[in-house]
Amino acid sequence: MGDNINILFKKSLHFIVLSVFISSSLASEKPLKSDGSSAHEWLMEMSRAMRTKNFQGDVAYLKNNQIETIRVTHANYDGFEREHILTLSGPMREVIREPDKVTCYFPESKTKITNYNRPDEHSLFARLPKNFKNYRGQYRFILTDTGYVTGRKAQKISIIPNDSLRYGQKIWIDSESKLPLKYELFGKDGKVIEQMIFTSISLKQQISPRYFNSQIDARDFKEVHHLKKREKEVENSAWRFSELPVGFEITSHSLQVSTENESESEHLVLSDGLVSVSIYVEKNSQPSAVSKMGAFGGVNAYMRTIDGFLVTVMGEVPAETVKLMADAIRWQRQ
Structure with missing residues (x-):
């Protein structure tokens, strides 16, 4: 769509990372509780788990009728998060999130981009809110049924907007670790716009810092720094x-x-x-x-x-x- 559209998605590294990896109606659901209180508790525990748990897993994304897979490694060292993401399908891409920067590697164009502008506190592989208590009455939070995702028991939460100006969300939360095992974003017609699902996941007591080193030889890459x-x-x-x-x-x-x-x-x-x-x-x-x-x-x-x-x-x-x-x-x- 031209240079101007390219500018749109270079405003924030978060949206650059989004473009790197990923180029049902609720009428039949049977809510267990519709007051939202228990759903909020699950969601807040999930938000905390995403920041504090050490884990590694393979994730499949469905977007624009295409499936892409990535491997994500996350660790928390004394309150400081690190995250490593590597594509497993399509063109090779790598992203490393550290406390003070986010670095992206693009082997096809031999480019390395390092961004120091307030590294995103959210996980780069799942854009889920950190706080579910401050919403302004524009959604219903419903605790629905339980099931299994990747062989792990999961609690399903539905977030339903009150109008067509927002998307709805469904999240399957691991009953044990409280990590999100599956996520769906859907429009007003109930059609899934994008989906994320762990195809495998392993929880770790500790993860060696070596997992957060780049696996790409970037010695001859062009380096771009966003200070x-x-x-x-x-x-x-x-x-x-x-x-x-x-x-x-x-x-x-x-x-x-x-x-x-x-x-x-x-x-x-x-x-x-x-x-x-x-x-x-x-x-x-x-x-x-x-x-x-x-x-x-x-x-x-x-x-x-x-x-x-x-x-x-x-x-x-x-x-x-x-x-x-x-x-x-x-x-x-x-």
């Missing part, structure tokens, strides 16, 4: 929203200054308590107006120009939602 940006909170911005989808609020608004070329951009984060949407505003370097939509599975992005500024909205919400947000933002001269 940490200078940030400061924005108190009085000229950017306003005429209206936001119900439940979404501005949770963060900062000015980012690149340490590489001193370029400035504003970064706003909108959240309904469960999912977040990022909005980037920067001077438009293109001579003509831009209006484009792009998608990677459940992540949608919309780009438009406003009064000489380039506005990019992206998040794991339906295309309708990112467009509503992009159309609602206005620049008011001060």
Whole structure:
């Protein structure tokens, strides 16, 4: 879709990693409890397990009618997480997450990208929220039935949105380790948009640090470094929203200054308590107006120009939602 769409998914390393690996109606479900309290407890334990457990396993992703497999290794050393991801099918890719950086290896293009901009605290192989208690009433959390995934007993949780502006989720949580063994993201028609499932998993007491060394010989690779940006909170911005989808609020608004070329951009984060949407505003370097939509599975992005500024909205919400947000933002001269 051209250079502008490429820009969309280079705004955040999280979305770059997403593109590396992965190019049912609820009417029949029988909820055990619908008040959400027990479901919340399961989900909070899962969030904690993903940060603290040591494990290694093979994961299959289904997205855009294609299946990709990866091997993930995760460890927690005295409160500091490390994660190693290696593709097992398709072009070889490798990602290493450390406390202070995330490094991606692309053997086909002989490129190594290291990002120091606030390494993602979420696991890179499963984009699940860390906090399930702060959602703003836009979802129902249902504890449903139990079953088996990869030979392990699992509790199924359904997260059902109250409108079509959000996706629904189903998560199968390992009864013993509390790790997510299977995950589905589905749209308003109940159709699965993307799916993740462990095909094998092994829990470890300890994992040697050598598992987090690169397996790729990158001595002749081109190296790209995204240095940490200078940030400061924005108190009085000229950017306003005429209206936001119900439940979404501005949770963060900062000015980012690149340490590489001193370029400035504003970064706003909108959240309904469960999912977040990022909005980037920067001077438009293109001579003509831009209006484009792009998608990677459940992540949608919309780009438009406003009064000489380039506005990019992206998040794991339906295309309708990112467009509503992009159309609602206005620049008011001060």
